[in-house]
Every structure is written in C-alpha cells, then in structure tokens.
Amino acid sequence: MSITKKIQESAVESLTHLYEQEFNEKDFQVSQTNPEFEGDYTIVLFSLIKNLKKSPDVIGKELGDYIVKNYSLLFSKYNIIKGFLNLTVTDNYWFDLLNKNYNDVCFGKHAMNGKKIMVEYSSPNTNKPLHLGHLRNNFLGWSVAEILKANGYDVVKSCIVNDRGIHICKSMIAWQMFGNMETPESTKTKGDHFVGEYYVKFNDEYKREVEELISKGVEKDKAEKEAPIMQRAQKMLLDWENNKPEVIDLWKKMNAWVYKGFDVTYKRIGSDFDKTYYESNTYLLGKQIVEEGLAKKVFIKDDDGSIWIDLTEDGLDKKIVQRKDGTSVYITQDIGLAEKKYEEYKIDKSIYVIGDEQNYHMKVLKLIAEKLDLPNAKNIFHLSYGMVELPSGKMKSREGTVVDADDMVDEMIATAKQHTEELGKVKDFEEHELQQLFETIGLGAMKFYLLRVDPKKRMIFNPEESIDFHGFTGPFVQYTYARIQSVLKKVTSNLPIAIGIPVTGNRQPATNLLSLEKELILTLEQYSQIIEQAATELNPSVIANYIFHLAKTFNSFYTEHSIANAESEDKKQVRLQIATMTANVIKSSMQLLGIPVPERM
RNA sequence: GGUCCGGUAGCUCAGUUGGAUAGAGCAUCAGCCUUCUAAGCUGAGGGUCAUUGGUUCGAAUCCAAUCCGGAUCACCA
Numbered sequence: 001m002s003i004t005k006k007i008q009e010s011a012v013e014s015l016t017h018l019y020e021q022e023f024n025e026k027d028f029q030v031s032q033t034n035p036e037f038e039g040d041y042t043i044v045l046f047s048l049i050k051n052l053k054k055s056p057d058v059i060g061k062e063l064g065d066y067i068v069k070n071y072s073l074l075f076s077k078y079n080i081i082k083g084f085l086n087l088t089v090t091d092n093y094w095f096d097l098l099n100k101n102y103n104d105v106c107f108g109k110h111a112m113n114g115k116k117i118m119v120e121y122s123s124p125n126t127n128k129p130l131h132l133g134h135l136r137n138n139f140l141g142w143s144v145a146e147i148l149k150a151n152g153y154d155v156v157k158s159c160i161v162n163d164r165g166i167h168i169c170k171s172m173i174a175w176q177m178f179g180n181m182e183t184p185e186s187t188k189t190k191g192d193h194f195v196g197e198y199y200v201k202f203n204d205e206y207k208r209e210v211e212e213l214i215s216k217g218v219e220k221d222k223a224e225k226e227a228p229i230m231q232r233a234q235k236m237l238l239d240w241e242n243n244k245p246e247v248i249d250l251w252k253k254m255n256a257w258v259y260k261g262f263d264v265t266y267k268r269i270g271s272d273f274d275k276t277y278y279e280s281n282t283y284l285l286g287k288q289i290v291e292e293g294l295a296k297k298v299f300i301k302d303d304d305g306s307i308w309i310d311l312t313e314d315g316l317d318k319k320i321v322q323r324k325d326g327t328s329v330y331i332t333q334d335i336g337l338a339e340k341k342y343e344e345y346k347i348d349k350s351i352y353v354i355g356d357e358q359n360y361h362m363k364v365l366k367l368i369a370e371k372l373d374l375p376n377a378k379n380i381f382h383l384s385y386g387m388v389e390l391p392s393g394k395m396k397s398r399e400g401t402v403v404d405a406d407d408m409v410d411e412m413i414a415t416a417k418q419h420t421e422e423l424g425k426v427k428d429f430e431e432h433e434l435q436q437l438f439e440t441i442g443l444g445a446m447k448f449y450l451l452r453v454d455p456k457k458r459m460i461f462n463p464e465e466s467i468d469f470h471g472f473t474g475p476f477v478q479y480t481y482a483r484i485q486s487v488l489k490k491v492t493s494n495l496p497i498a499i500g501i502p503v504t505g506n507r508q509p510a511t512n513l514l515s516l517e518k519e520l521i522l523t524l525e526q527y528s529q530i531i532e533q534a535a536t537e538l539n540p541s542v543i544a545n546y547i548f549h550l551a552k553t554f555n556s557f558y559t560e561h562s563i564a565n566a567e568s569e570d571k572k573q574v575r576l577q578i579a580t581m582t583a584n585v586i587k588s589s590m591q592l593l594g595i596p597v598p599e600r601m
Numbered sequence: 602g603g604u605c606c607g608g609u610a611g612c613u614c615a616g617u618u619g620g621a622u623a624g625a626g627c628a629u630c631a632g633c634c635u636u637c638u639a640a641g642c643u644g645a646g647g648g649u650c651a652u653u654g655g656u657u658c659g660a661a662u663c664c665a666a667u668c669c670g671g672a673u674c675a676c677c678a
Contacts, residue, residue: 026618034621044620046658056658083658084621125678165678279678306676315604316674323676330678359605360673386606387672425638441640453614457607458671465612469640471626472614479640487637545615548625559633559642579637601640 002529003089003522004030007041010074014067019052027051032522038079039086040522046083056083091513094521098574101524102581105588108527113152118341119145121353122271125162126258127171128196130265130405131395132461133355133388136450138271139594140385141353143451143540146592151535156345159273160337163255164280169236171195172250173229174202184257190406192261195254205229265405269443270594275344277337283328285336289372290322298371309368319364334365335372342376349379351538356384356456383538386458388450403463409443412467416442419469420601437598441475444595448474451593452544472548474595477586480551481597483558484583491564491576509570516557520578523550527585531592540593547589554582 008025015023028047033039043063045056052059060080067087068075076090101107121141124130130138145155175198184194206229213223224230239247266272290307293299299307299321307322321332328336341350352362362382369377387394388403395402417438420426426434449467453459469475513521527546534542563579566572587597 029618029620031620037621042621046620049658082621162678167678304676317603320676325676327676329676333678355672356606357672361678363605384606389671419640423638423640425640457614459613462613465627468613468627471640473626473640475640476626479638483638483641490637541615545625552625555641556643558637559639562637564637600638 003041003093003525004529006074007043007087010067010071011043011063014063014070015048018062018066021051033086037081037084037086038088040089040518041087043085043087044083045085056080060085091518094513094518095509095574097525098521098577098581102577103584105584107524107581107584108531108588109150110152110528110531112154114154115152115348116154116156116345117148117349117351118156118158118345118347119148119351119353120158120160120341121145122159122273123162123354124159124262125167126195126255127167127199129190129192129261132403132405132408133395135269135405135408135446136385136388136459137353137355138266138269139447139450140383140455140540142271142594143543143592144351144353144383144538146594147531147534147538147540147543150531150592153535156275156347157273158275158277158341160277160279160282162279164240164251164283166233166237167199168251168255169233169240170202171199172247172254173233173236174198174205175254176250177205177229184260190261190264191257191259192265193404193406194261195258202229202233265409268409268439269405277340279333282337282340283333285340286328286332286334287322287336289335289339289374290328290332293321293372296372298368309371311364311367314367316360316364316367319368321368331361331365331368334361335368335374338365338369338376338380339374342374347376347379349381350376351381351383353383353385356386356458358382359384381538383455385455389458389460391460391462391464403461408446412442412446413438414442415466416445416469416475419475425601437601440596440598441469441478441601444474444478444590444597445469446474447593447595448477448544451540452548454541455539474590477547477551477590478595478597479601480554481583481586481590482599482601484554484579484586485599487563487579488576488583491572509574511568511570511574513574514561516553516560517574517578520550520553520557520582523553524578524581524585527589530589534592543589543592547586547593550582550589551586554579 007030011028011030012023012025015027029044031042031044033042045059045063048059049056057080060078060083064078064080064085064087068078072090074089074093075087077088079086119141121144122134122138124134141157145157148155175195178201179198184191187194189197206227209227209229210220210223213227214220218226236247240251290299293309294301294307299309301307302324304324305326306320306324308318308320310318312318319331320329322328338350341347354362359382362380362384366377366380366382369380389395390401390403392401420434420438420441426437429437445467450459452472467473530542530546534540557578561575563572563575566575590597
C-alpha cells in the first residue's frame with residue numbers, strides 16, 4: 001500500500017475516533033510537504049473546519065497529537081503552519097521500504113487483472129515511407145501498451161495497414177508510367193522510399209496536367225477531375241476491386257517492396273504488433289452491420305439508395321454509411337473492424353492511437369456503435385494526439401515537405417556518435433558495443449523527446465535545432481543509469497557478497513536519513529502510483545516527467561554524498577540500496593517508454 | 602458559423618479532482634573535475650499563468666464572456 005494511502009487511512013481512523021463521526025478520504029487532502037517546511041507529507045485542514053467548527057490550529061494539534069501517538073511506527077513528529085499539518089514519517093519506515101524493494105526489478109508493477117486491451121497504432125499507408133508523425137504515433141502506441149501491461153492488463157498490439165484505395169493506385173500508375181521497370185534492388189533504394197517517390201511523381205504529373213487543362217480554358221474543378229492521370233488511377237481502382245490479375249500482381253509486388261522497407265524501420269525503432277489487419281481484407285466488413293442497422297431503424301435509406309445515420313440529435317451531422325452503389329465508406333469499415341476485433345479477442349477495451357484530426361470521425365464511430373448496441377461500443381477509446389509540425393507548417397508528403405523517419409533516426413544516431421566520441425569515454429569499447437550504444441542513445445533521445453510532451457498537444461519540431469542530449473532528455477537519464485552501474489560495479493567488486501545486503505533482522509541501520517536520501521526514497525515510493533496514473537490518462541509523458549525528476553534527484557544526491565566512501569558501513573549499505581533501487585526503477589520506467597539503458601556510456 | 606483542443610519565463614514544456622512564495626529544461630550570466638563517469642552539480646537573472654468578471658478562507662486550476670492559434674464539420678481514407 002502506498003504511503004499516501006496509509007496516511008489517509010490513519011487520518012480517517014484518527015478523526016473518526018477523535019470526533020466520533022464518520023470521515024472518509026475525500027474529506028481532506030494529503031500531499032507531499034513543500035520543501036521549505038519541515039515534514040514529509042501534509043494534511044490540508046481547511047476542508048475540516050466547517051464540519052468540526054474548530055480552528056485549523058486546534059484540529060491540527062488534536063489530530064497531530066493523536067496520530068503521532070497512535071501510529072508511532074509511521075510518524076515521528078508533526079508541525080502546524082497556517083492550516084497545514086506537516087507530518088514527518090519515521091526513518092524506520094523508509095529503511096523498511098528500501099530493504100523490501102531495493103532489489104525487486106518488478107517494483108511498482110501491478111499483478112495481472114484478467115482484463116484484455118487492444119491498442120491499435122501505427123496504421124501506415126503503403127504508398128509512402130513513415131515520417132516523424134508516424135514516429136510519434138508508434139512510440140505512443142508502444143509505450144501505452146507497455147504501461148497497460150505494467151498495470152496488469154493483457155495487451156494485444158494491433159495495426160491496420162492501409163493497403164488499398166485510390167492513393168495506392170496513384171503510386172502504381174506513376175510506376176507504370178515512369179518506372180522503366182526499375183525496382184528497389186536495381187536502384188538500391190529502400191522499398192518504401194522507392195514507392196513513395198512514385199507517389200510524389202504522380203502528384204507532380206497530376207499538377208502539371210491540371211495546369212495544362214486550365215490554361216486551355218477548362219475550369220479548375222473540372223480539370224482536377226478530368227486530368228488523364230487521375231482518370232487512370234480511378235480506372236485502376238475499379239480494376240483492383242474487380243480482381244483484374246495484372247493489377248493485383250502489380251499491387252502485390254509494390255506492397256511487398258513497401259513492407260520490406262517498413263520491416264527495417266519498425267525493427268530499428270523497436271515497434272512490433274501481435275496482430276496486423278489489412279484493409280484489403282477488412283474493407284468489406286460492416287456491410288452486414290448496415291443491414292442490421294437498417295432493420296433496427298438506426299440507419300435510413302435515402303431515395304437514391306444511399307444509407308445514412310442522423311446524428312443531429314447528438315449535436316453532430318448526418319453521416320453516410322453506404323454509398324448508393326452499395327460500397328461501404330470509411331466509417332462503415334471501421335465499425336466492421338471494431339466488431340471483428342471484439343469477436344476475435346473478446347477485448348475489454350479497444351484503444352485507437354490516431355491523430356487528433358480524426359476526433360470527429362472517432363466520435364461518430366463510437367456513437368454509431370452505441371446506437372447499434374454493439375457489445376464493445378462503450379469500450380472504444382480514441383487516444384488522440386496532436387500533429388508534429390515543422391516551423392514552416394504542416395508536413396505534406398504530397399509535396400515532399402516531411403521529416404522522413406529513417407533520415408531522422410540516422411541523424412540522431414550520427415549525433416549520438418559525434419557527442420560520444422567528443423567526450424572520449426569509450427576508448428575501450430568493442431566496435432559492436434559502440435554501434436549499439438550510439439543507437440541506444442540516439443533513439444533514446446528521439447523517443448524521449450516525442451514522449452515527454454502530453455500526447456494531445458501538437459508539437460513543433462525544428463529540424464535546424466537538433467534534439468538535445470542535455471537536461472530533460474533521454475541521454476540524461478541513460479547517463480544517470482550508467483553512472484549508478486559504474487559505482488555499483490566498483491563497490492561490489494571489492495565485496496564478494498552481493499551489494500546492499502538487507503539490514504538483517506529487525507536491526508535498523510544506526511544512521512539518520514539525510515534530506516536528499518529521503519527525497520530519493522520518497523520519489524521511488526511513488527513509482528507505483530505513477531504507473532497507475534499514466535495508465536488512467538494513457539499518457540507516457542507522466543512517466544517521462546517522473547523519470548527525469550528521479551534522475552535529477554539522484555544526480556544531486558550523487559554529487560553531494562559519496563556511496564563508496566560513506567561515513568559508516570550502515571550508511572554505505574543504505575546508499576547502495578538507494579542506488580540499486582534507483583537504477584532498477586530507471587531501467588523499468590524507461591522500458592515503459594521503449595527506451596533501453598546502457599550499462600556504461 | 603457549429604463542435605472539439607490549446608494559450609504558463611526569450612524558446613520547449615510541467616503543474617489543472619481548488620491549497621503554502623507558480624516549477625523544469627534550453628538559452629544568458631557566475632561558480633564546481635588530483636576523491637564513485639562534468640552527457641553531471643550549485644547559484645543568479647527572467648512571470649499581467651491570454652483578457653475581464655464571478656464563485657470562496659484560498660483560483661494557473663472551477664464558472665461565464667471575450668481575444669488569439671489549431672483541428673474538424675466529404676458518397677477521401
């Protein structure tokens with residue numbers, strides 16, 4: 001049980017006993033004591049004065065006396081300042097906590113709870129390579145999945161690949177027109193980049209044709225529809241839907257190139273999926289649901305045969321769910337897939353990691369599912385995140401103004417290499433260890449950078465200013481970890497017995513905790529609640545902020561107090577335990593962000 | 602225009618179930634490496650918490666209005 005919870009409970013019991021009436025945890029607040037006051041945790045008394053009709057000072061004194069006297073294992077003393085009851089927790093409580101947990105690599109994580117959650121993320125299009133926005137999506141999805149696992153959920157990571165549609169045909173047409181039968185192999189280009197180039201070529205040609213038509217006096221709207229290359233793309237889409245063999249072959253061939261490229265990128269950034277759905281397999285889903293919806297009168301058929309749902313009563317609009325030609329639209333496919341996910345996995349919650357430009361779409365999706373009484377309707381949750389933009393504005397793959405994911409990763413690793421070499425600490429590293437270190441640091445910096453911000457906020461990335469390696473960054477935390485490992489190795493190599501031997505029996509160390517030591521233990525103790533909070537909010541930045549605070553506190557402690565040459569043997573043991581536990585929590589929490597930590601750097 | 606999201610230090614961001622003098626990082630300035638890794642540590646300067654009003658012992662946090670920025674409101678996906 002967390003210390004906060006213990007304090008709440010002891011205060012509730014004390015108040016109930018003192019004033020002979022019912023209290024509960026919500027009657028007062030417990031928070032960490034501000035550093036400028038003496039004490040560890042503070043009970044805010046103002047909310048009690050109305051009920052008890054006593055001054056905060058009187059309540060504080062009565063409660064303080066009682067709680068310190070009756071919970072002497074927990075509290076050693078108290079003070080009252082202006083309505084705040086500051087309690088000091090006994091050193092023994094903290095020693096005990098350290099002893100029990102310092103070497104537990106699972107500290108803070110929760111037991112399995114029997115619930116299953118699907119997290120869908122990444123969702124790439126097979127007509128272009130991944131860019132910086134996809135990286136944010138991937139890192140978020142991965143991290144949220146890990147955070148949920150740490151909270152005891154059974155997590156299924158899924159991905160829906162957008163492998164069909166007009167945009168895919170565009171790359172295909174362009175390759176037919178300009179490709180000269182070249183391949184990724186023949187041009188030594190990564191497959192996804194190779195195909196992406198043709199997507200850009202399509203749009204260049206399309207633009208040229210539209211302008212040509214306009215110059216001949218055709219109106220803009222008409223020109224956009226009549227440009228020959230666009231008509232070819234639309235024809236190809238029809239051929240694809242009719243399973244025309246040569247179109248299907250080309251589609252398969254080009255998609256295979258893209259997948260090969262994606263695999264390389266996913267592997268590099270550490271993304272993977274338990275289940276991959278392909279839109280080419282799922283785009284017909286939902287048709288049956290349309291039938292059922294019509295029967296239930298949730299949907300209405302228009303005179304022209306198209307099918308609609310009216311959401312105006314819910315403050316939204318009318319939405320089409322099936323075209324007059326009988327084909328299903330985006331939202332219908334999504335409802336079908338949502339249902340399929342539930343049937344296949346019997347999930348308790350379905351999380352979609354999708355950009356905030358789809359907020360409206362996801363709201364509609366959930367609402368339709370609810371109106372249809374689908375069993376999973378209430379469990380659909382959209383984890384919406386803000387776009388990553390450049391200082392010049394939005395990234396547009398059509399115009400080539402994107403920060404490419406692979407380039408970005410390359411650059412980060414190169415920067416890591418440069419920084420590391422400048423510092424000159426790695427002279428005795430083997431070549432493969434060095435390469436791994438550069439990747440750990442470079443990718444760590446990038447993941448931390450993208451995850452430390454609240455997902456729902458859009459962020460501006462300036463490629464001119466490279467991602468920092470100092471301060472609130474991944475490498476800062478990694479460095480803290482490596483330094484702890486270095487100390488532990490040094491100290492324990494002189495001691496054949498495992499470090500941080502628990503202080504045996506009931507004997508407590510003959511030492512008092514210094515403020516930095518206590519602050520560290522207090523921070524470590526909170527880890528479990530931080531994991532919970534991150535899961536409730538589906539927000540990895542909670543973890544990132546926590547790790548940074550922990551690492552920062554440790555660094556202050558490290559500079560201020562020696563571990564190896566501590567003032568006494570007891571002190572040394574306590575500090576070794578603190579260092580070990582800090583390292584464990586850093587490693588475990590960085591893992592929740594998908595960032596590995598190096599043993600040395 | 603409707604709906605949703607955001608506005609906190611020069612920049613990037615924490616803090617929002619109401620609590621003590623609003624915090625970090627970067628940048629700027631001043632210090633700290635013969636002692637466990639200086640990718641570190643210590644300190645300084647820097648704030649109309651967008652604006653106005655309200656709620657109360659107390660508001661960056663809650664309510665209302667306004668201003669600014671963004672997203673969205675397709676028989677595209």
